[in-house]
Structure formats: C-alpha cells, structure tokens
Amino acid sequence: MTFPQLSPMQTTNPELPWHRVGRLDELAKRELQSLTVGGREVALSCKHGKFGAIAGRCPHAGGPLGDGVLEGESIQCPWHGWSFNRCDGASSRGYPVAVASFELKEEGGDLWVRFDTATPAKTPQHEPHALTRPVRREPGPVRVFGISTTGMDAESPRYSTSEDLLDVALGHARESLGCETKLINLSELKFKHCEGYYSKAAPACTWPCTLTQMDDEDELEPVYEALVHWADVVLVATPIRWGAASSLYFKMAERMNCIQNQLTLNDVALIQNKVASFIITGGQDNVQGVAGQMLAFFSELGFTFPQFPFVAHSRGWTAEDMENNVRFVQTDEHLREGARELVTRAVTTAAALLAAGEQGKRVARGGSKASAAKA
Numbered sequence: 001m002t003f004p005q006l007s008p009m010q011t012t013n014p015e016l017p018w019h020r021v022g023r024l025d026e027l028a029k030r031e032l033q034s035l036t037v038g039g040r041e042v043a044l045s046c047k048h049g050k051f052g053a054i055a056g057r058c059p060h061a062g063g064p065l066g067d068g069v070l071e072g073e074s075i076q077c078p079w080h081g082w083s084f085n086r087c088d089g090a091s092s093r094g095y096p097v098a099v100a101s102f103e104l105k106e107e108g109g110d111l112w113v114r115f116d117t118a119t120p121a122k123t124p125q126h127e128p129h130a131l132t133r134p135v136r137r138e139p140g141p142v143r144v145f146g147i148s149t150t151g152m153d154a155e156s157p158r159y160s161t162s163e164d165l166l167d168v169a170l171g172h173a174r175e176s177l178g179c180e181t182k183l184i185n186l187s188e189l190k191f192k193h194c195e196g197y198y199s200k201a202a203p204a205c206t207w208p209c210t211l212t213q214m215d216d217e218d219e220l221e222p223v224y225e226a227l228v229h230w231a232d233v234v235l236v237a238t239p240i241r242w243g244a245a246s247s248l249y250f251k252m253a254e255r256m257n258c259i260q261n262q263l264t265l266n267d268v269a270l271i272q273n274k275v276a277s278f279i280i281t282g283g284q285d286n287v288q289g290v291a292g293q294m295l296a297f298f299s300e301l302g303f304t305f306p307q308f309p310f311v312a313h314s315r316g317w318t319a320e321d322m323e324n325n326v327r328f329v330q331t332d333e334h335l336r337e338g339a340r341e342l343v344t345r346a347v348t349t350a351a352a353l354l355a356a357g358e359q360g361k362r363v364a365r366g367g368s369k370a371s372a373a374k375a
C-alpha cells in the first residue's frame with residue numbers, strides 16, 4: 001500500500017497542468033503500480049504499450065488500486081474486489097460508481113499526466129448501512145441476548161447440554177428477572193467465514209463487516225444488531241470440542257474482528273458497558289482453557305463481566321459414556337441453578353451500569369494495547 005514519491009529531481013511544479021511521471025521505458029516494466037505524482041495518488045497501468053492512469057484510492061473504503069490486480073482492462077481493488085476500467089475509471093461491473101481518470105501524454109521519452117482535465121469520480125449513492133447508526137440504549141428492561149454456538153443438524157436436532165442450560169438461563173431472565181430476551185442459534189444462520197481483509201490492511205476490515213455490506217445472503221447481521229445495538233447482557237453457550245470452544249463460536253468470533261477493529265482504527269468502542277457471561281459444557285475437559293479464550297476475546301471487544309462470569313460442566317478426559325453425560329445435565333438441579341445464578345449476576349451487573357448512567361459513556365482507549373497509536 002505504498003505510494004512511492006517521485007525523487008526531488010522528478011518533482012514538477014504543481015501549478016503547471018502537466019506533471020512528469022517518469023521515463024516511459026522504466027514505467028512500462030510494471031503492468032500496474034501505485035505512484036504519487038504532484039501530490040496525487042495514481043494507479044498507473046501499462047498494457048500492450050498503452051498507459052492508463054486513474055485515481056489511486058478505491059471509493060469503497062480507500063483500498064490502493066495500484067496495488068490491485070490487472071485483469072484485462074480492469075483493475076481489481078486489492079481489498080474487497082471492486083473493479084474499475086484502468087483508463088476511464090468506470091466500474092467494470094456497470095455499477096454507478098467511478099474513480100477519476102487522468103489525461104496522459106508521452107513526450108521526449110517521458111510520461112506526463114495532468115489532473116485539471118480529470119473525468120469526475122462517482123461515489124456510491126446509497127443510504128448508510130443500518131448498523132452504522134450511533135449506538136444508543138433505548139429505554140426498557142435489561143435485555144439479555146443468548147447465543148448458542150453448538151453445531152446442529154436442523155433436520156434432526158439433538159439434545160445439546162450447552163443450549164439446554166442457555167434456555168434455562170434465558171427463561172429465568174425473562175420470567176423471574178423481568179428481562180427482555182433474545183436467542184440466536186448460530187447453526188440456523190448461513191454466514192461466511194471471515195475472509196481476512198484485516199490481513200491486507202487494518203482499514204480493509206470495515207464496520208459493518210465487509211461481508212455483511214456486500215453479500216446479501218450472509219446472515220450474521222442479526223447477531224451484530226443484537227450484540228452492538230440491543231443487548232445489555234450477552235450470554236454465549238458453547239460445547240467443548242477437542243478442548244476448545246465450538247467451531248461455530250470461532251467462526252462468529254473471527255467475524256467480530258470488525259467490532260474490535262473500530263478501536264484500532266478510529267478509537268471507537270462499539271461495545272460500552274455491556275456484560276458478557278458464558279456457559280461451557282462438554283464431555284471432554286479443558287473448561288479453563290475455553291473460558292480463558294472467551295474471556296480474553298470478549299474483554300477485547302469491550303465487555304464487562306460479573307463476578308464468576310461463567311458456569312461450566314465437563315466429565316473429563318476418560319468419560320466416553322456420553323449418554324450418561326446427557327442424562328446428568330438434563331437432571332442435575334445444581335447445574336440448572338448455576339445457569340440461573342449466572343444470568344442473575346450478569347443482569348445485576350448490567351442493571352448497576354444502567355442505573356449509574358454509564359451506558360454510552362466513552363471509555364478510555366481499551367484493549368490490551370492501551371495505546372493511542374493508530375495502526
């Protein structure tokens with residue numbers, strides 16, 4: 001994502017219409033490159049001896065077009081794949097969006113560009129995504145959002161110990177604590193894996209998640225909506241799979257990088273004074289490892305925790321009689337009471353934060369990095 005500056009010898013007077021780009025033979029060695037000329041970022045391409053110059057930043061989220069991929073006559077943005085004609089800047093997919101394109105001339109073995117005759121850019125015309133609205137806590141009772149992360153065959157659902165205890169907790173919150181509750185089973189949503197835009201550049205990981213913005217079939221939006229805009233308490237239930245939380249949990253967690261990334265990029269904490277708690281059950285062991293990972297991740301999102309923020313159950317490494325495990329969870333009153341007490345602690349903590357008027361207040365830059373430095 002670098003836009004090399006021309007050397008002082010190459011710099012031209014910004015008042016003049018034509019700016020020298022460089023030697024033709026040198027520039028022709030690369031099909032596509034990012035350059036800064038006369039203070040402007042340019043995506044310069046050269047194909048079959050014909051140069052093209054368009055604005056260097058993608059109108060979607062600012063991706064460096066000159067670092068993208070040249071396919072035919074199109075430059076594909078390296079961040080999320082928007083595509084523009086390398087010479088006239090028009091959308092290659094016929095969308096009403098374009099980047100400016102610049103006039104070029106070849107003279108004395110040099111390439112020259114001018115910006116005063118640029119074709120106009122067209123920025124996307126659409127309403128901001130609903131998730132981008134300011135986070136404002138609407139009046140009402142404490143709201144508890146349960147997320148079940150167990151994998152499940154929708155055609156023939158089986159009994160899930162973690163989901164059962166989550167149901168117990170949500171029922172208690174609703175019926176005994178007067179809360180509003182909402183449950184989402186991740187296994188019922190079709191959503192994509194994080195595609196790792198963050199790995200290209202921190203600003204490429206956008207809020208809302210780029211996949212949510214660009215893929216109409218991705219179904220994770222209700223989770224973002226409930227987590228960021230609705231809930232006071234988030235209760236996550238997971239089974240233990242080979243000593244770790246479920247793969248669906250991690251699939252969701254990866255997609256939440258965009259929430260945490262707002263701290264990195266813009267010093268914006270989307271999660272303010274909300275409470276998270278966890279229900280962890282499994283035939284196998286490693287409750288502490290699973291809880292530790294979940295606590296660390298949710299703390300980095302900005303969540304607060306009640307005292308004793310998780311309940312868990314496991315029968316250990318050697319227990320293979322899973323039918324007994326199921327029977328145990330179904331009938332053990334201590335576990336069910338534990339789930340009820342967990343949500344009571346979480347709701348009490350959330351109510352205290354609400355009563356203190358803490359919702360919506362800005363917190364100091366959070367996260368383990370605790371640094372104001374931008375990425």
Ligand code: FES
Binds near residue numbers: 081
């Ligand atoms: S497609 Fe270019 S920044 Fe997203």
